[in-house]
Amino acid sequence: MLLQIKNLHASIHGKEILRGVDLEVNKGEVHAIMGPNGTGKSTLASVIAGREVFDVTAGEILYQGKDLQKLSIEDRAREGIFLGFQYPVEIPGVSITNFMRTAVNEVRKFKGLDPLPGGEFLRLMEEKKRLVEITSNLTNRSVNEGFSGGEKKKNEIFQMAMLEPMLAILDETDSGLDIDALRIVANGVNKLRRPDNAFVIITHYQRLLDYIIPDFVHVLFEGKIVKSGGKELALELEEKGYDWIKKEQE
Amino acid sequence: MESEANKILDEVTQGDYKYGFVTDIDTEFAPVGLSEDTIRYISTKKNEPEFMLEFRLKAYRHWLTLVQPKWAHLRIGPINFQEIIFYAAPKKKKELSSLDEVDPELLATFNKLGISLDEQKKLAGVAGIAVDAVIDSVSVKTTFSDTLSKHGIIFCSFSEAVQNHPALVKQYMGSVVPYTDNYFAALNSAVFSDGSFCFIPKGVRCPMELSTYFRINAANTGQFERTLIVAEEGAYVSYMEGCTAPQRDENQLHAAIVEIVAMKDAEVKYSTVQNWYPGDKNGLGGIYNFVTKRGICKGNNSKISWTQVETGSAITWKYPSCILLGDNSVGEFYSVAVTNNYQQADTGTKMTHLGKNTRSTIISKGISAGKSNNSYRGLVRISKNAVNSRNYSQCDSLLLGARCGAHTYPYIQVDNKSSIVEHEATTSKISEDQLFYCQQRGISAESAIGLIVNGYAKEVLKQLPMEFAVEAQKLLSISLEGSVG
Numbered sequence: 191m192l193l194q195i196k197n198l199h200a201s202i203h204g205k206e207i208l209r210g211v212d213l214e215v216n217k218g219e220v221h222a223i224m225g226p227n228g229t230g231k232s233t234l235a236s237v238i239a240g241r242e243v244f245d246v247t248a249g250e251i252l253y254q255g256k257d258l259q260k261l262s263i264e265d266r267a268r269e270g271i272f273l274g275f276q277y278p279v280e281i282p283g284v285s286i287t288n289f290m291r292t293a294v295n296e297v298r299k300f301k302g303l304d305p306l307p308g309g310e311f312l313r314l315m316e317e318k319k320r321l322v323e324i325t326s327n328l329t330n331r332s333v334n335e336g337f338s339g340g341e342k343k344k345n346e347i348f349q350m351a352m353l354e355p356m357l358a359i360l361d362e363t364d365s366g367l368d369i370d371a372l373r374i375v376a377n378g379v380n381k382l383r384r385p386d387n388a389f390v391i392i393t394h395y396q397r398l399l400d401y402i403i404p405d406f407v408h409v410l411f412e413g414k415i416v417k418s419g420g421k422e423l424a425l426e427l428e429e430k431g432y433d434w435i436k437k438e439q440e
Numbered sequence: 441m442e443s444e445a446n447k448i449l450d451e452v453t454q455g456d457y458k459y460g461f462v463t464d465i466d467t468e469f470a471p472v473g474l475s476e477d478t479i480r481y482i483s484t485k486k487n488e489p490e491f492m493l494e495f496r497l498k499a500y501r502h503w504l505t506l507v508q509p510k511w512a513h514l515r516i517g518p519i520n521f522q523e524i525i526f527y528a529a530p531k532k533k534k535e536l537s538s539l540d541e542v543d544p545e546l547l548a549t550f551n552k553l554g555i556s557l558d559e560q561k562k563l564a565g566v567a568g569i570a571v572d573a574v575i576d577s578v579s580v581k582t583t584f585s586d587t588l589s590k591h592g593i594i595f596c597s598f599s600e601a602v603q604n605h606p607a608l609v610k611q612y613m614g615s616v617v618p619y620t621d622n623y624f625a626a627l628n629s630a631v632f633s634d635g636s637f638c639f640i641p642k643g644v645r646c647p648m649e650l651s652t653y654f655r656i657n658a659a660n661t662g663q664f665e666r667t668l669i670v671a672e673e674g675a676y677v678s679y680m681e682g683c684t685a686p687q688r689d690e691n692q693l694h695a696a697i698v699e700i701v702a703m704k705d706a707e708v709k710y711s712t713v714q715n716w717y718p719g720d721k722n723g724l725g726g727i728y729n730f731v732t733k734r735g736i737c738k739g740n741n742s743k744i745s746w747t748q749v750e751t752g753s754a755i756t757w758k759y760p761s762c763i764l765l766g767d768n769s770v771g772e773f774y775s776v777a778v779t780n781n782y783q784q785a786d787t788g789t790k791m792t793h794l795g796k797n798t799r800s801t802i803i804s805k806g807i808s809a810g811k812s813n814n815s816y817r818g819l820v821r822i823s824k825n826a827v828n829s830r831n832y833s834q835c836d837s838l839l840l841g842a843r844c845g846a847h848t849y850p851y852i853q854v855d856n857k858s859s860i861v862e863h864e865a866t867t868s869k870i871s872e873d874q875l876f877y878c879q880q881r882g883i884s885a886e887s888a889i890g891l892i893v894n895g896y897a898k899e900v901l902k903q904l905p906m907e908f909a910v911e912a913q914k915l916l917s918i919s920l921e922g923s924v925g
Binding site for chain 1: 871872873874876877878879880881882883884885887891892894895896897898899
């Protein structure tokens, strides 16, 4: 098992957001987490990645059998956890090339590998850019600076391709994308799917799941997973709306 | 959220000063304190011609009539000039004719600082850098002087210039920064000991970077150096300056003057990486860096460009400036100033437009961490005759943590209607979001701060000569080590 979340409770500034989440993700699987706004989807992603503003008050997160709570943000990333951000932040003056080179080499150092020589790194970038259909000038620009919404999300997918994570969590990567950008993002994910990695896709809408077919769909509501099923659950949600879940819970 | 980011910032910016060592060198000192006798002592030690002594004494007498200025946004402890040693020189056994005769301790000191005084160490295929090494009050060695003299270039210590080229010194010394200019300029003019002299004759493009490396070693001494660069018609030179000092609990005074003269069509590029000891984490010790740097674009189409990376000193008071006298002349000022812990910096520039169609650019990037204060102070003055002149100023401040300060004091005076002045300013913080984003990609908080700060300062760093840029990038990260907080 790649990821095992047991009875996870988490709060921010004393306010409880996650109220007992249970989730199991195996290698080779794609999970979709859906739910109305403000039910804790992004919080779950942030807590797995180790964002310090959230306090884990109960429960545990095991990743490849390790207690994630004991690992720093960067060590979680180096162990293969990737978070695709809903709102990727701008870092002025730092080129994507320089940013990625720093990231790739810090991960390699953690694994006891030598830094990638400049030429090899550039070849790797070219290969991944082709894979995720990114135009070459994007990587010469500063990280996310002046990027359109679509460019920011494509950049997240490109970074995911570069870092080859074991567990990729995509937090509303589809929000604000036009149909072409959506297809590029989805194609990127599909090309990176392997029997030894897994994806958790957080989304509000069903439409991304037309392109990325999930093995499991979970509904997060008021800090708990209240319903799980196969890909047909997403369609049912689309049809009946989240009010259906709300009523069922009442 | 704020406190988390602050904690990380603290950890990253609490790094240690890497150049704080002291070398045991046999040194001779002037008697402690300042008087006409001290000045005569220095002048005699340096075997100076009469005009130099007169210049010094006039400056001293003028200085006595002045009081220390208080207009900067700085808190300066009292300076007792009677407790300072104004001249300290490593003892020479005999006249040096080759590097082999330089005190091995001195060579080791400069090697430790990463400065090679060995001309043979020039890398294959890479143009060498000529170095003038100044320790305390004297220049110990200038490299590549012979190579340069083949082009008619004079590059030597100021003391040697006084002996060998007195006419040039007399003509230009004090012509850009007169001894009456300000309190610390007057003091420097009275007691200055050494520095570099550089003369590029008409039409010559200097074939290598020139640099001076300043090192304070002795305790309780002040360093008062003076640099003079003259570029004749059509000449070009790129000049770099670096500085470090040992770690001590007392404050030490460094009051320098740099003068640049650019004649018609000449260009001078002056780069500084200032890394004087900044004091400890509690604000104890460190260098008081009170410097007057000014260049004059005397001829038409001349250009002077200042680039500075200021990471050291307890207090920095420094405004590298340009007087744009020639028509179409260009002045540039690119600055990154980092303050951490209890450091204070009040730095900026003055662009004085006198000629027609003159242009100036000011890019200032302040970075404050810890409990430090960082101010930009600039004056853009466009005179009545400087028609069709332009200035563009951009002053950005980056705050790391919640206990530091950033201040901007731009002064603008335009006396004609055809000129255009633009001023932009921003203040930003390294956000918890940026740190988290970097860390989520596997980058440590410390490397993340280094990346973000270097990205922020990129516009200035790219102005530095290659040899310096790498150094400066590392230095920026090191200066903020332990400041993530």
